[in-house]
Amino acid sequence: xxxxxxxxxxxxxxxxxxxxxxxxxxxxxxxxxxxxxxxxxxxxxxxxxxxxxxxxxxxxxxxxxxxxxxxxxxxxxxxxxxxxxxxxxxxxxxxxxxxxxxxxxxx
Amino acid sequence: xxxxxxxxxxxxxxxxxxxxxxxxxxxxxxxxxxxxxxxxxxxxxxxxxxxxxxxxxxxxxxxxxxxxxxxxxxxxxxxxxxxxxxxxxxxxxxxxxxxxxxxxxxxxxxxxxxxxxxxxxxxxxxxxxxxxxxxxxxxxxxxxxxxxxxxxxxxxxxxxxxxxxxxxxxxxxxxxxxxxxxxxxxxxxxxxxxxxxxxxxxxxxxxxxx
Numbered sequence: 001x002x003x004x005x006x007x008x009x010x011x012x013x014x015x016x017x018x019x020x021x022x023x024x025x026x027x028x029x030x031x032x033x034x035x036x037x038x039x040x041x042x043x044x045x046x047x048x049x050x051x052x053x054x055x056x057x058x059x060x061x062x063x064x065x066x067x068x069x070x071x072x073x074x075x076x077x078x079x080x081x082x083x084x085x086x087x088x089x090x091x092x093x094x095x096x097x098x099x100x101x102x103x104x105x106x107x
Numbered sequence: 108x109x110x111x112x113x114x115x116x117x118x119x120x121x122x123x124x125x126x127x128x129x130x131x132x133x134x135x136x137x138x139x140x141x142x143x144x145x146x147x148x149x150x151x152x153x154x155x156x157x158x159x160x161x162x163x164x165x166x167x168x169x170x171x172x173x174x175x176x177x178x179x180x181x182x183x184x185x186x187x188x189x190x191x192x193x194x195x196x197x198x199x200x201x202x203x204x205x206x207x208x209x210x211x212x213x214x215x216x217x218x219x220x221x222x223x224x225x226x227x228x229x230x231x232x233x234x235x236x237x238x239x240x241x242x243x244x245x246x247x248x249x250x251x252x253x254x255x256x257x258x259x260x261x262x263x264x265x266x267x268x269x270x271x272x273x274x275x276x277x278x279x280x281x282x283x284x285x286x287x288x289x290x291x292x293x294x295x296x297x298x299x300x301x302x303x304x305x306x307x308x309x310x311x312x313x314x315x316x317x
Contacts, residue, residue, distance in 0.1 A: 017168065077161065077166075096260065
């Protein structure tokens with residue numbers, strides 16, 4: 001029953017606690033993210049959460065699946081340090097679409 | 108820019124028809140763009156709040172988890188995490204907003220979160236896991252919202268291109284071509300008239316001579 005729904009990928013130490021929630025957890029190292037995400041999508045995962053530090057690596061894939069309803073690729077904060085990459089990305093998306101930075105007041 | 112169309116009455120009629128259709132399309136797309144914009148602004152606020160909240164809660168959950176894993180052996184942590192009987196399944200339906208398919212997720216959860224004994228593990232681990240478990244539904248919500256945002260954003264981009272193409276290229280060039288054809292036709296009419304007058308004059312002159 002579990003399985004082909006939700007996956008969480010990231011570095012081992014960060015995402016270990018998610019093991020207990022019943023989600024599919026994959027530990028990855030730098031440089032592996034693209035292949036792993038492609039494999040997960042091919043397996044039919046609908047939602048893939050990844051930790052923020054892989055956002056740059058996965059940029060191409062994020063663009064590729066932008067227009068599709070499924071899969072959802074969502075960055076999650078790691079809770080370590082101040083890597084606001086995910087919020088920066090959303091800000092970029094909005095800025096491109098709307099033409100104005102509506103996320104501004106958040107700074 | 109003038110369209111490459113022969114200046115005939117037939118083409119003029121056709122162009123006029125195209126012009127009205129282009130204007131109607133432009134108005135429709137403009138309305139669509141406004142609506143998309145309204146929705147995206149609504150979403151932005153929601154996403155920002157939800158992201159900040161999740162960030163805070165994850166941070167506290169992780170700190171509990173780090174505490175726990177430093178208090179107990181790594182093996183005990185691994186065992187505890189793997190002992191869960193919990194399974195999560197997500198169904199999805201799509202909702203249509205302005206002909207965009209936005210996913211909606213519904214989770215079904217079975218089994219219990221904590222399947223380990225309390226002997227070898229620290230109390231902080233329980234707290235961390237409970238917190239993270241509560242976060243899962245929030246994360247799903249965030250996934251929905253962010254996907255919606257992305258889809259809306261691409262749609263806005265597309266619509267804006269179309270609106271601009273109609274507004275600044277197609278409609279002006281149709282107008283210009285219509286004007287050109289009208290001028291050309293009145294010019295031709297004048298030309299015809301003067302030619303006729305000239306011919307008549309020549310004919311009259313010939314008669315007078317004979």
